[in-house]
Amino acid sequence: MSALVGVDTWAVTRMTEDTWTGLALETAAHSADPGSRWSSSAAAGYPAGTPVRRGRSLCHHLLSGPAPVVVADLERSEDPDVRAVAATWGVRGYLGVSLTSPTGEELGSLAGLSAAPLQPDDRDWAALLTVQATALQASLSADIAALALARQEVYERSLADHDDVTRLPDRRGWARLLAAEEEMSTPVGDPVGLVLVDLGVLRTVRSLRRAVAVAGEAAGDLRLARVGPRQLGVLAGGAGASQVARTANLVQARLEGAGFATATAHSMRAGLEPLSTTWSRTEHALVAARRERALPSGR
Secondary structure (H helix, E strand, C coil): CCCCCCCEEEEEEEEEECEEEEEEEEEEECCCCCCCCHHHEEEEEHCCCCCEEEEHHHHHHHHHCCCCEEEEHHHHHHCCCHHHHHHCCCCCCCEEEEEECCCCCEEEEEEEEEECCCCHHCCCHHHCCCCHHHHHHHHHHHHHHHHHHHHHHHHHHHHHCCCCCCCCECCHHHHHHHHHHHHHHHHCCCCCEEEEEECCCCCCHHHHHHHHHHHHHHHHHCEEEEECCEEEEEEEECCCCCHHHHHHHHHHHHHHCCCCCCCCHHHHCCCCHHHHHHHHHHHHHHHHHHHHHHHHEEE
C-alpha cells in the first residue's frame, strides 16, 4: 500500500478505552526522504508501538462507525478538535476505517496519512480501505483473542513460585507474571493495569486465607498473587483504566465489608515503561494510601 501515490504513511492501529497505538507503520519511499514534507512532520517521528492518549489520535475523532472515512484536507475540517489534533501531528490528508472483532467490538483502525492534502478522486479509497480492513481485522482479532489463553498458561507456570499458605504466586512468581505480560501485551497494544492491596494486620492463617478468598472473588477473572506478607497484587492485562479503578474499589469494599482494614492503590502502565516500573509506582501509591488511612479522621 505504500506504493499508492498521495499517501505518506499507512498505519495499522490499536484503539482501547484510553489509548491509541500505531502497531505497524509503512511509509512510502519518497516520503521517507529527509527533505520531504512528511519527514519534517511530528507524525513522522512517532515511534511505532508507543501508546498515546486516545484523544490525541485522528482515528478517535474521525471514525464513528464501520464506514470508511476520507478527508482530503483536515485543515478545512469544521471540527476544531480535528484541526487541532491534525496540526499537532502535521497531517493534512486522512484515510481511515475501523477494525472490529467478529462480535463488533472496536479493535483499532487502518489509517493512511499525508502531510499534504489528498486528491480524493485519484481512486476509490473507500473500496480499497474496506478490502484491506477485512483481512487486517481478522488477523488482529485473532491475535487479541489468543491473549486470554496465553495469560492463563503463563499464570499456571508462575505457580511454580508460590506461597505455601495461599497457593498464589509469590513475589518471584509475580515478577515473572509481569515480565510475561509485558512481552505479550506490547505487540498488540493491550493496556495493562496493576492493583495492590494491603490487607492490614492478619493474626492467623485462617484470616489470611479468608482475605485472599474475598479479594479473589472481587477481582473476578484477573490474576492474583501474594507479593508481600500482607500484600496482594492483581494483574489486569487487557483492562482499561475504568475497569482497573472499579476493581480496586470493589476489592477494597468487599474486604472492608468482611472486616479487614485494607488500603488499595492502582496504576496503568504508562507508554512502554517496564511493568516493573508500574509496580514500583503502584507500591509508592499504596504507601501513601496506607498513610492516609492511618491519619485520624477529620485531619
